[in-house]
Amino acid sequence: MGLMEREDVAVFEQVIALLEPFRKADSAITRETDISQDLKLDSLAVMDLMMELEEKFDVTIPLNLVAEIRSVGDLAEAIRRR
Amino acid sequence: MGLFDRFASVEQAHTEVKARVDDPFGVRMDRMLSATEAIIGNRPTILVGTNNYLGLTFDPACIEAAHKALDAYGTGTTGSRIANGSYAPHRDLETALADFYGRQHCMVFTTGYQANLGIISTLAGPQDFLLIDADSHASIYDACRLGTATVVRFKHNDAEDLDKRLRRLADEPGNKVVVTEGIYSMLGDQAPLKEMAEVKRKHGAWMVLDEAHSMGVLGPTGRGLAEELGVEADMDFIVGTFSKSLGAVGGFCVSDHPQFDLLRVVCRPYMFTASLPPSVIASATEALRQVRKRPELRTQLWDNVATLYNGFARHGFALGPQMGPVVAIKLPSPDLAVGFWRALLDQGVYVNLALPPATPQGTALLRCSVCAAHSRLQLDKVVALTAEIGRELGVIGTEGLRAAG
Numbered sequence: 001m002g003l004m005e006r007e008d009v010a011v012f013e014q015v016i017a018l019l020e021p022f023r024k025a026d027s028a029i030t031r032e033t034d035i036s037q038d039l040k041l042d043s044l045a046v047m048d049l050m051m052e053l054e055e056k057f058d059v060t061i062p063l064n065l066v067a068e069i070r071s072v073g074d075l076a077e078a079i080r081r082r
Numbered sequence: 083m084g085l086f087d088r089f090a091s092v093e094q095a096h097t098e099v100k101a102r103v104d105d106p107f108g109v110r111m112d113r114m115l116s117a118t119e120a121i122i123g124n125r126p127t128i129l130v131g132t133n134n135y136l137g138l139t140f141d142p143a144c145i146e147a148a149h150k151a152l153d154a155y156g157t158g159t160t161g162s163r164i165a166n167g168s169y170a171p172h173r174d175l176e177t178a179l180a181d182f183y184g185r186q187h188c189m190v191f192t193t194g195y196q197a198n199l200g201i202i203s204t205l206a207g208p209q210d211f212l213l214i215d216a217d218s219h220a221s222i223y224d225a226c227r228l229g230t231a232t233v234v235r236f237k238h239n240d241a242e243d244l245d246k247r248l249r250r251l252a253d254e255p256g257n258k259v260v261v262t263e264g265i266y267s268m269l270g271d272q273a274p275l276k277e278m279a280e281v282k283r284k285h286g287a288w289m290v291l292d293e294a295h296s297m298g299v300l301g302p303t304g305r306g307l308a309e310e311l312g313v314e315a316d317m318d319f320i321v322g323t324f325s326k327s328l329g330a331v332g333g334f335c336v337s338d339h340p341q342f343d344l345l346r347v348v349c350r351p352y353m354f355t356a357s358l359p360p361s362v363i364a365s366a367t368e369a370l371r372q373v374r375k376r377p378e379l380r381t382q383l384w385d386n387v388a389t390l391y392n393g394f395a396r397h398g399f400a401l402g403p404q405m406g407p408v409v410a411i412k413l414p415s416p417d418l419a420v421g422f423w424r425a426l427l428d429q430g431v432y433v434n435l436a437l438p439p440a441t442p443q444g445t446a447l448l449r450c451s452v453c454a455a456h457s458r459l460q461l462d463k464v465v466a467l468t469a470e471i472g473r474e475l476g477v478i479g480t481e482g483l484r485a486a487g
Contacts, residue, residue, distance in 0.1 A: 042091075042438060042439040042444075043439050044438060044439035045438075045439070045444065047216070047235065048216070048443070050235075051216065051237065060247060060250050060251075062233055062234055063226060063234065063235060064233055
């Protein structure tokens with residue numbers, strides 16, 4: 001596995017861990033999981049989650065980008081890019 | 083795909099609430115008896131859920147001013163501020179507000195919402211950054227969406243977090259515009275403005291302060307939190323509203339920026355909307371005069387604030403961190419909050435029901451607001467009824483009163 005891929009997996013795994021409390025029973029969290037539809041998160045909770053992730057990864061995720069983040073994969077990618 | 087499909091979860095939540103109680107978002111004030119009492123259904127109801135902090139909505143002088151303006155100027159301007167909608171009263175109110183705040187310039191908007199929408203979306207451009215408090219009002223979030231700047235949230239009332247985020251942006255050439263509120267509308271807590279002013283100065287950022295809930299309420303002359311904490315010099319733009327202490331509707335922004343008036347021809351929520359009816363401008367103008375001339379309104383308000391806040395605290399309710407005209411009772415679940423809200427209304431007390439996602443951190447709140455015109459009798463009754471229902475619903479214990487913590 002290359003460095004980029006290893007980093008990607010590391011970020012993704014940490015994101016999944018943070019999303020665990022919002023996981024609906026009987027479904028695993030994958031890259032395709034839709035954050036607002038498949039997880040128990042309303043719009044404010046999504047933004048609060050973003051702030052937690054910003055804190056954890058010491059990055060800034062502009063609110064403008066948050067609007068385009070739909071899936072868990074999108075989220076992991078947005079963090080990795082910063 | 084149905085047109086409203088994406089609102090399915092909201093629709094479901096709302097339906098569930100309506101199945102239990104009459105729609106809490108559809109309450110109808112059938113008759114207004116005074117600033118503090120209304121008839122809802124057939125029931126005389128004490129109003130503890132308005133933003134009528136100084137009780138000026140039924141002030142005789144304010145009403146008289148509105149009458150005179152109706153006779154002199156008619157029912158409405160039917161035009162925008164940049165076309166035919168700037169009457170003498172509009173200009174005069176701008177002068178009066180600028181004078182009140184000791185600033186060079188003032189713009190009056192048709193609503194406070196539009197004042198935020200317009201100022202915040204226009205001040206910061208595509209290369210710039212807007213830094214907003216996490217608990218910002220919807221009008222501030224909407225302004226960010228409407229604008230072209232990059233938007234960054236900082237932790238609620240956290241000057242250190244603001245500092246951290248400004249530091250991260252230090253290498254970016256664009257302007258940084260920080261937006262904060264004086265008093266937050268849900269929990270009624272105040273911004274740590276001294277610390278934030280220091281941070282803002284350190285990083286050479288601009289600051290927009292929304293004194294919607296603090297104007298007429300804080301400060302020796304009622305200018306708001308910035309006056310109260312002595313940091314007015316650091317506030318580059320102050321936004322306010324006529325719909326709370328001034329008892330009407332409308333918004334404004336004051337500033338000393340030499341190019342401020344340029345906003346009149348580039349700020350869309352100012353330009354592309356009809357201006358306020360002269361009668362509204364007139365009552366707001368008179369209300370402003372009273373804020374300046376009658377400091378006892380403020381004293382009376384804070385007296386009443388203490389009665390309500392301490393009353394709730396003594397019974398063991400979980401409240402917001404600071405005393406203020408907004409007094410929020412935190413409840414453990416939305417379900418309980420709905421039931422509590424309904425029980426209060428059935429007993430003749432109207433408060434605001436605040437549920438996620440409109441509330442910070444997914445809390446459910448009974449949001450009460452205090453009015454200078456509330457009587458001691460009314461407030462004592464509200465406290466007693468709230469305690470009674472609180473005990474019935476198991477929100478507070480039955481051990482009786484305990485000392486305020």
